[in-house]
Ligand SMILES: Nc1ncnc2c1ncn2[C@@H]1O[C@H](COP(=O)(O)OP(=O)(O)OP(=O)(O)O)[C@@H](O)[C@H]1O
């Protein structure tokens with residue numbers, strides 16, 4: 336569990352939340368205008384206060400006072416109207432922005448290369464998708480709803496009182512940089528700490544989600560203790576970070592509160608002296624006292640909001656790390672094949688999952704003809720599944736290239752190409768949903784008749800019909816638990832329904848009993864006609880019908896030939912065959 340930093344995303348840009356707000360300005364224009372108007376309409380209140388004290392009170396005019404009060408009442412009315420309209424805009428726009436952000440995250444994930452996805456725990460990505468987007472929303476709302484109007488209000492007040500007595504304003508304005516400098520000191524440390532806390536949290540959720548999904552494995556091995564202590568160490572890292580986070584934020588709060596109190600009393604003192612010396616009227620002093628809390632309001636509200644702001648900022652950065660990451664699939668070809676014949680040509684392909692480690696495939700050259708049935712066999716770890724991943728372009732060769740129907744992968748529109756392929760893997764994944772939905776997953780327009788036909792060919796129809804709800808039985812995480820062999824047959828049906836040009840079977844029948852495997856294999860053999868089929872199997876009986884068998888060993892081709900040819904040779908295949916035929 337190495338320390339992870341943002342460099343793992345191959346990005347050096349540091350984007351902030353404010354940049355995000357700016358990029359969404361067209362959406363936020365209306366709501367911002369209304370929240371600003373909401374407080375701007377209250378700005379004349381100090382002027383009215385001065386008017387009341389210096390003129391109406393002095394002149395003894397009750398009517399004048401009432402008149403002024405009515406004006407204030409009118410302003411408050413306007414304030415309410417702007418607030419209601421602004422809030423409506425806000426509640427409409429912010430959730431939409433976050434919705435788009437989530438969509439962008441998921442969209443980006445579809446383009447990330449598998450090298451990146453192999454290294455990144457699913458929980459960390461989930462944390463970005465679910466937690467961080469929520470955190471961004473929780474930060475945007477107060478910025479728009481509280482911080483912007485408070486700042487506007489404060490600035491309006493400074494302008495208003497400056498017109499009355501610039502000298503008193505100078506006192507306030509001189510104090511502000513001192514407060515700001517001390518705050519900066521805190522803020523730098525808080526930002527650093529927030530980043531550490533966020534990485535610790537991602538590590539914790541990543542590890543926890545992995546262990547939670549592997550509870551069965553952990554318990555059946557009796558490894559609860561080791562897992563708990565591993566998880567506890569991550570939990571402890573997170574706790575320590577949080578402790579520091581709370582300390583820093585509360586210290587900042589104390590400082591800001593004291594500074595604000597000091598500033599208030601300073602204004603009262605200086606103002607009083609000015610009144611004594613005749614530099615200011617009572618009305619002006621009153622107006623200042625009315626305006627002062629408003630002027631200082633942003634310091635308080637920004638401080639109490641700062642913790643949320645930094646969390647939101649950090650969450651937004653975490654999202655940007657992914658959105659700006661350079662680890663995307665290299666393919667940007669635009670050749671959309673109308674029809675794939677299914678010729679696959681490996682030309683001197685070298686490949687490694689990790690640049691720092693030796694190659695997994697060495698100078699691999701092989702031509703699979705269109706419509707041919709080729710089987711890859713060989714010991715575990717010899718590179719069979721890797722070849723399949725390379726055909727589908729899930730990874731890119733380090734050296735050499737792969738051509739499909741003579742077209743290099745770089746020039747292919749990879750997505751369209753993949754839609755013409757179907758793959759059945761050893762551990763067949765089912766999605767939450769009905770059996771029909773699962774079979775139809777790669778071919779949404781298929782009708783029920785076709786779904787049934789595919790299930791029949793995969794020898795899945797019988798067991799499906801025996802389930803209580805038949806094809807409507809809900810499977811996947813929250814549904815009926817199916818056996819490995821049953822899941823595999825559904826996956827085969829799914830692949831068959833696609834009617835692919837290239838069918839890839841990576842240990843597709845390994846979970847079936849001997850009889851079922853024989854039947855499914857017979858069906859698959861019938862279906863091989865007219866398409867390229869790549870079969871990977873440990874049980875050599877499975878590959879008897881292949882046109883050619885490629886024997887792999889540590890990423891090299893050992894032997895190539897038909898079952899009969901290879902069986903006759905006294906080579907690697909014959910040895911494998913002998914070992915499988917030896918009764919145990
Ligand atoms: N996602 C991955 N990241 C890093 N290394 C990998 C990854 N997948 C496979 N490898 C390594 O590449 C080598 C070839 O693996 P591959 O999965 O192709 O073998 P295989 O022939 O399919 O084996 P098996 O018969 O067990 O399925 C192995 O040494 C394996 O450790």
Ligand SMILES: [Mg+2]
Nearest residue numbers: 719720721841
């Ligand atoms: Mg494999």
